[in-house]
Amino acid sequence: MERRDFFKKMGLFTAMLGIGGKLKAQDAKPAEKTAEPPKETDTKITFLGTAHGAVTPTRFHSATLLQVGGKNYLIDAGDAVCGQLTKNGLFLPDLNTIFITHPHLDHFGGLFMLIQQWLFHKQIYPKRVKEGAHLDVYLGGQDFVDTLKAVRKGYYRSDKYPAITALHAFQPGEIYNDGNIKVTAYGNDHMGRRKTDNSQIASSFLFECANGKKIFFSGDLSREYDLPLDGIKGGVDLLVSELVHYPLQKAIDRLKDQPIKKICFQHHGDTWERPGWEKRFADFSAKLTSPAEIVRDNDVRFV
Ligand SMILES: [Zn+2]
Ligand SMILES: [Zn+2]
DSSP states (O other): OOHHHHHHTTTHHHHHHTSSSSOGGGGGGOOOOOOOOOOTTTTEEEEEEEEEEEEESOOSSSSEEETTTTTTEEEEEOHHHHHHHHHTOGGGGGOOEEOOSSSSHHHTTTTTHHHHHHHHHHHHHHHHHOOOEEEEEEESSSSHHHHHHHHHHHHTTTSSSOOOEEEEEEOEEEEEOOOEEEEEEEEEEEEEOOTTTTTTTTTEEEEETTTTTTTEEOOOOOOOOOOOOOGTTOOOOOEEESSSSHHHHHHHHHHHTSSSSSSESSSGGGGGGGTTHHHHHHHHTTTTSEEEEEOOOEEEEEO
């Protein structure tokens, strides 16, 4: 895709104005959503939940839908995720894989209901279900998986659970590769210093798509903005970064001159909805060396 098309599709118009110049208030509106259906070669990202721990009337807990190569992947499953996926047109049994960044409830509070609804929709709409439909959930550390299995057992009063929905524990490193995407997890210190056994870890994820696009999800980070630079050193088309746990200067310092084509900031508080946010974000993004924008629930971007 040509650079011009890339910028256009990514809704970069407002962000580009923010580089090294003044971002006018009227330019800082969220980019227009495209009405075009995604092409098979596109990587489509739908922001389903962009709030941090405190929801607002229009923004819910963390969840992002990544669609590429005809497959559907979810990063985090905050509590509104079932409604948000359905509202954005996804038939739940078409969801293949879920990656949870870390065991804080604003990132997985909707997981059990999502699994239940996935199974329920599969049962009541059998003609729409694709052959071999299954749901795999990837969670950082065996502690996390064991805890959720215990909750699941309490709910079902049995160890038996449909084998088509599986919980997998991962450690830092390559955690998934279906030939369509490869996912690598990088640990960070959002949940405090990492334990030596890597249990109960917080992760950032690099998604490398078969179409050549690379997307990095920061997940939640520490106060030091400890974005794992190893994951972006080869260059990324998009960084999806949180925007709540650190002083902005830390991000400016860490992201300086990194090979990032575009940054979407999510997981932010309502401070970025209050009067004057446009000016504050323009001042911030002008100090970054990559174009950046703030995204909100139901925003769609193509890479
Ligand atoms: Zn969070
Ligand atoms: Zn967190």
